[in-house]
Amino acid sequence: MKPTISQETIAKWQRIVDLIARVADVPASLVMRTHAPHHSVFVTSRNTDNPYPIGCRFTLSEKLYCYGVLKRDGELTVENATKDPDWCDNDDLELGMSFYIGYPLKWPDGTIFGTICVLDSRRNQRALLFREGLQEFARVIESDLSLLVEIDRRTALEAELQATLDQLEQRVANRTADLEEANAALRVLLNSVETSRQEYDAKILSQIRGLVVPHLAKLRGRMEGDPSGRIYLDLAEESLKTITSEMSGQLTTVFEDLTPTEQEIAQLIMRGQTTKDIARTLSREPSTIEFHRNNIRSKLGLKRSGKNLRSLLLSIQ
Structure with missing residues (x-):
């Protein structure tokens, strides 16, 4: 069970994709999330010419750029899909996106979270020069995923410890009540014995x-x-x-x-x-x-x- 992505983290990622779009001069900078068999837009840059709204969903197949990233488990660069026999019929061409650079995003345990990518309708030399920067942003997002997992783990541990503490406190309370009841009964018995002894x-x-x-x-x-x-x-x-x-x-x-x-x-x-x-x-x-x-x-x-x-x-x- 993976942790929920917090609104603070999503806001941070939004700033990242917006920055990438400006620096790389692309219409679309995306953080995609994978829930096989689907691959959906999780965070998208706020550009007027960006054709990918949040929630836009694709089926993972060989005709999807991001599928190539996940299959390679590494970088995928497509400079011009219309001239690339491997990508000339991919799904993103329907939106005019013939240029693509993407990297995989993973949870700390190695399972796939999704991808981070940029897309353009032209060969983008500036984006090609920014590939290392895009890869570094991928590492930033993976660090956030690690942090979310650690927070979730600690929260679960604290809840478990609190539950254990509550149980121990209840056991102590029950034991204390039992002892108080036993002491009260013993005092009554001792008083009765003392009274009987005095009477005798x-x-x-x-x-x-x-x-x-x-x-x-x-x-x-x-x-x-x-x-x-x-x-x-x-x-x-x-x-x-x-x-x-x-x-x-x-x-x-x-x-x-x-x-x-x-x-x-x-x-x-x-x-x-x-x-x-x-x-x-x-x-x-x-x-x-x-x-x-x-x-x-x-x-x-x-x-x-x-x-x-x-x-x-x-x-x-």
């Missing part, structure tokens, strides 16, 4: 504080005369402290500020027992329980707040 720790702490520690405190009071038993009790309490120290949570912090009795009462409050119920359970006077309740409220910042103690304890459980 709080439950264990609550059970230790409410079900074990109060009984250890009572047991210690009944083992005054049993040194061996107190040693085992100390070991049990140390073990429980080790376990609870490795756990975290608001409930742990709250209970650390309470005395063992207050911790026991707080646990019973969390279980929904009233002051009278707790007094009966602990064999204490209701006024004593109420005293400890007030201490607990004070330590938790609820004094004169009107907030429910049990609700707060349950909320930080």
Whole structure:
């Protein structure tokens, strides 16, 4: 697939053929383009006596001057076709063009683009002297063809690179979106695990504080005369402290500020027992329980707040 000839290039070639026509003093200076089996006028000099308009098309045959150029793959000069047996019946004689000089024009890969030529109705000595100049203009046009191919190649390469870049950017965007989604899911999972862990720790702490520690405190009071038993009790309490120290949570912090009795009462409050119920359970006077309740409220910042103690304890459980 050959590149399209740009309008800028065509305008340049127009200046070239007009210059050739003036310098060589010919009515027709042409750039012809070949699309077998046809050969057409692509650029034509702007002379009033030029019989070749743009788009004028010929069939490639042995009766066409340009066919001789392509067949020779080089210069063709016909000084007077009417006296040349090889060209005395050529197609251009119908337009009165008996004089011809032409050169092939090729793409960089060697395929034929067309020809550059001059034509006249007489033997033109000035044009004959200008043959080398015409050949140089042929090289200029071939250089333009090479440039157009290179521009087209680079444009295609840039488009390919851009397409590849777009694909890579899309893959990165998709991958980033996937990673963000995975990270979001992981954060939710980790938060859930952390919440579950905290809830589990709080439950264990609550059970230790409410079900074990109060009984250890009572047991210690009944083992005054049993040194061996107190040693085992100390070991049990140390073990429980080790376990609870490795756990975290608001409930742990709250209970650390309470005395063992207050911790026991707080646990019973969390279980929904009233002051009278707790007094009966602990064999204490209701006024004593109420005293400890007030201490607990004070330590938790609820004094004169009107907030429910049990609700707060349950909320930080």
